[in-house]
Amino acid sequence: MKIILCLKQVPLKDSQLKITADGIWVDEKNLNFEINESDHYALEAGLRLKEKHGGEVIVISMGPAARLKQAISQALAKGADRALVINHEQPILDPLLSANLLAAAIKPENPDLVLTGLQSDDLGFGQTGVVLAELLGMPHATLVMEIQSLDGRLKIKRELESGWFQYIELPSPAVLTVQSGYAPIRYATIKGIMEAKKKPLKEMNVADLGVPMRQSVKMSKMYVPVKSKQTQILQGDAKSVAKQLAEKLKNEAKVI
């Protein structure tokens, strides 16, 4: 099974984000990056399928190549076989354009399966995988919690709302977007880390892909949301805050 695994790097969850002076992105200078949460699970899904059915897992990532090295090495160290990097310095804020670029790089590989995370924690469009599927002419499933490969067909467990699930079947090749919590994520071993250094990495530029850099959406401004509710922020050390809160809950809000 030839599996393409789309991996995105996003700022660390705990980052203190600062909007740049022109208001159109966050200041990346002092930020550290990590693999997008649901992509971790997609990678885990891919590695498990490879262990069961053989084949290879090819990681593809788009962004500043130098910065992506860390995420790519991590994926290779866990067991991915090789990597494709689409080098692009500026963040791409258009989900259709991102998917078009990824599709152009993926197509020549003729994969049996493409896996992506469900949604990125930075832009949150939640659609790259589905758009990719349409561009590649493949069926897709989103919110995937379980994948079984059975003779060219895939049996998938999908999450629905409010704690409901469904089983579906679809033919491969297909694109699946994996939901977080798919299966416990593995750590890289020392051996894996050593081997990762020797694994092939192909770097390409956006210009090599022959995709017109046409923006369908424009982001004009980023800003910190205005609070909609009057929140009483309690001040003091832990003990004093706790005392104030307990009293307010009893006497002011009357909920205890």
Add this chain to the structure above:
Amino acid sequence: MASGILTIVEQNDGKVSRIGWEALAAAQEIGAVLNQPISALVLGKNAQAAGKAVAEAKIQQVWFAENSELLNYTPDGFSAATKQIIEKAQPQYVFAGHSYQARDYMPKLATALGRVFMSDCIGYRFEDGGVVFIRQMFQGKINADFSFTDQKSGPNFVSFQAGAVSSDKLAKGGSAAVADAGVNLSGASIRTKVLEIFEGVKGKVDLTKAEVIVSVGRGIKEKDKLPIVEELAKALGAEIAASRPVCDDGWLPMDRQIGSSGQTVAPKLYVAVGISGAIQHIVGMKGSRVVVAINKDERAPIFDLADYGVVGDLFEVVPALTAAIQEVKG
């Protein structure tokens, strides 16, 4: 030229879902400003019945499609049906609620028509005769203004997050015509086969009736630390609940999860401990009467809907709070 707003109104076996009404309310408001007519589309089993309910909203036209290929939702079926209607109606905008279903097929549909899908908007503004859509970024820490670069030609696909537009705003008392959309899916290739639909946990704990809930998030860091939150819950006589990562990691059972993929609760007191307040969590608890948030990050979105906030380390604040609660409760 494209004109009008087509709203895909989600329904389940004849019953219109709340997010469907909300999308219609957004369409009414935007339609009024842009001076555009509004039509609605309902798809799937018993869509006609749902269509009749939708027709009570003040809009111009309701279409339904109830073909046998649409009885079970599939992305191929819903996308092919909607595409036929869009090609006929040529709307400038296509709206929907950002449900799990919409996120599963709207991106495909938009792509099939060579268009982009502006997903998961939390609001909109009008600017220079056009619409600016507001989206959350970085899990709700930042908002951003987005617009279509080519909004005149359409169709421009937009979905709205649950609660982004209040369904109370919906203007009712209409009597739109309800018509079969005349979709023909005989040539459509529907590649997905639906096998079965089931509830994740049988006999799950019902948190919907809990009066007090103490909910714990990833800020707790490890399973071994859970007892400090459990003690607070005990002092408050509360049920314990969690955000998704805590359940994903198996620290608490899945049926304790609050949010879009978990339970929706409305207790009189909801204490969020080490929870950032991502939208998928918030939709499950925003009906709580009083919300307390304990988080070390003063910019965590959970503070936006908290009545009382404590910016601090939960490992210090929670045990102190447990003691203080025991004291005031006597």
